[in-house]
Amino acid sequence: MRSRRDDYSESTRAALVKSAVRLFTERGYAGTSLDEIAKRARVTKGALYHHFSGKQAVFEAAFDEVESDVKGRLEKILSGPEAPWDRALNGLREFIASCLDPAYQRLALQEAPVVMGWARWREAEDRYSFGLIKQALQDLIDAGEVLAVPVEVTSRLLFGALCSAATEIAHSTDQRKVGDEIEDVVVRLLNQVRRPAAGA
Amino acid sequence: MRSRRDDYSESTRAALVKSAVRLFTERGYAGTSLDEIAKRARVTKGALYHHFSGKQAVFEAAFDEVESDVKGRLEKILSGPEAPWDRALNGLREFIASCLDPAYQRLALQEAPVVMGWARWREAEDRYSFGLIKQALQDLIDAGEVLAVPVEVTSRLLFGALCSAATEIAHSTDQRKVGDEIEDVVVRLLNQVRRPAAGA
DNA sequence: GTCACGAACATACCACCGGTATGGCGGTGG
DNA sequence: CCACCGCCATACCGGTGGTATGTTCGTGAC
Numbered sequence: 001m002r003s004r005r006d007d008y009s010e011s012t013r014a015a016l017v018k019s020a021v022r023l024f025t026e027r028g029y030a031g032t033s034l035d036e037i038a039k040r041a042r043v044t045k046g047a048l049y050h051h052f053s054g055k056q057a058v059f060e061a062a063f064d065e066v067e068s069d070v071k072g073r074l075e076k077i078l079s080g081p082e083a084p085w086d087r088a089l090n091g092l093r094e095f096i097a098s099c100l101d102p103a104y105q106r107l108a109l110q111e112a113p114v115v116m117g118w119a120r121w122r123e124a125e126d127r128y129s130f131g132l133i134k135q136a137l138q139d140l141i142d143a144g145e146v147l148a149v150p151v152e153v154t155s156r157l158l159f160g161a162l163c164s165a166a167t168e169i170a171h172s173t174d175q176r177k178v179g180d181e182i183e184d185v186v187v188r189l190l191n192q193v194r195r196p197a198a199g200a
Numbered sequence: 201m202r203s204r205r206d207d208y209s210e211s212t213r214a215a216l217v218k219s220a221v222r223l224f225t226e227r228g229y230a231g232t233s234l235d236e237i238a239k240r241a242r243v244t245k246g247a248l249y250h251h252f253s254g255k256q257a258v259f260e261a262a263f264d265e266v267e268s269d270v271k272g273r274l275e276k277i278l279s280g281p282e283a284p285w286d287r288a289l290n291g292l293r294e295f296i297a298s299c300l301d302p303a304y305q306r307l308a309l310q311e312a313p314v315v316m317g318w319a320r321w322r323e324a325e326d327r328y329s330f331g332l333i334k335q336a337l338q339d340l341i342d343a344g345e346v347l348a349v350p351v352e353v354t355s356r357l358l359f360g361a362l363c364s365a366a367t368e369i370a371h372s373t374d375q376r377k378v379g380d381e382i383e384d385v386v387v388r389l390l391n392q393v394r395r396p397a398a399g400a
Numbered sequence: 401g402t403c404a405c406g407a408a409c410a411t412a413c414c415a416c417c418g419g420t421a422t423g424g425c426g427g428t429g430g
Numbered sequence: 431c432c433a434c435c436g437c438c439a440t441a442c443c444g445g446t447g448g449t450a451t452g453t454t455c456g457t458g459a460c
Contacts, residue, residue: 003428004428005426033416033418034417035417035418045418049418049419054419055419
């Protein structure tokens with residue numbers, strides 16, 4: 001039976017993660033102290049170290065929090081009822097939109113590879129956004145919508161391009177304009193590799 | 201007149217930068233202490249703080265060191281006597297090769313945006329590799345080799361894709377195979393946007 | 401030659417932060 | 431009702447970035 005204490009414990013842990021996401025997004029990993037994270041969650045460092053093994057673990061929890069959110073929205077779109085090509089396109093737009101979230105931008109895309117180490121980050125990304133992008137590309141190929149390409153490296157190229165572009169959008173003064181430009185270029189490129197038989 | 205002391209000073213500064221490049225590459229920015237950097241250069245932290253205003257400044261000096269190297273090699277190729285299309289292709293190969301250098305990989309591409317802050321990093325990149333890529337793309341458009349595209353965002357997409365891909369290559373067990381795959385995909389994409397009149 | 405001066409360092413010290421050890425409070429199961 | 435233990439607070443330590451101060455020695459003026 002789930003006890004009252006379990007509720008309390010989970011609540012403080014969630015508060016710590018929420019606090020960590022906020023502060024890591026605002027000041028970065030190196031710029032935020034554990035005392036600040038704990039203080040914002042109205043506890044002390046002792047509580048933090050009870051729930052997490054260290055600063056890295058706190059970061060990874062914040063990372064999972066942010067990634068899960070994006071993954072959820074992407075999954076919903078990619079498993080929709082539309083045609084494969086349209087699902088991919090909508091997924092693309094959704095991913096770009098997600099990248100505009102400062103938390104996802106800084107935590108998951110910028111700092112995570114440095115803080116967690118590239119290998120661990122890549123492993124984690126395989127279970128989140130990158131994994132979905134790879135899957136979407138594979139689906140397009142299986143459906144005969146696009147020419148056969150090496151899925152792993154192509155999705156890696158696509159992922160890198162989108163992350164870089166999204167950062168550009170996020171920091172530009174006219175987000176709408178830059179966003180449209182990028183979507184335009186990507187769609188044009190995708191249309192180039194689209195199989196003639198499937199196209200208009 | 202250049203004094204003996206100036207020689208000494210420049211020598212120790214260079215030794216500090218070299219030491220910083222080495223250690224930042226091996227252990228990352230957060231993982232290396234200023235004492236270590238100074239020790240490897242056979243001086244103390246006092247000397248380091250005489251030449252640099254702080255840890256960030258040391259990192260930026262190391263960053264400039266690595267970037268200048270890559271920029272030099274790229275400039276040589278891009279300003280060669282070959283046709284624009286071939287120069288671009290050779291530049292592409294050279295850039296991918298440069299990305300395999302652990303120092304450039306980790307320092308300039310991975311940690312720099314986090315350590316220097318994205319805005320400052322972007323500003324610096326405009327004067328280094330990214331600036332050259334953007335210029336190369338502009339040249340291709342001016343020469344009528346490829347379709348007109350928004351240069352800024354397209355080169356950003358390309359740059360992001362290449363960096364991401366290069367990291368993938370660097371960490372893969374069979375670098376040759378993955379490298380060839382990536383070059384193949386990129387060249388195929390580029391050929392898609394190549395103007396029919398200019399192509400074969 | 402020598403002497404004062406300042407650049408080029410070395411040394412000593414401080415504040416802060418990640419991490420650990422220990423103490424105490426209160427919900428929970430028996 | 432009580433002993434236990436999870437949950438959390440407090441106290442403390444080592445290391446690190448940064449600063450302030452001391453020391454050496456090449457340099458240029460006389």
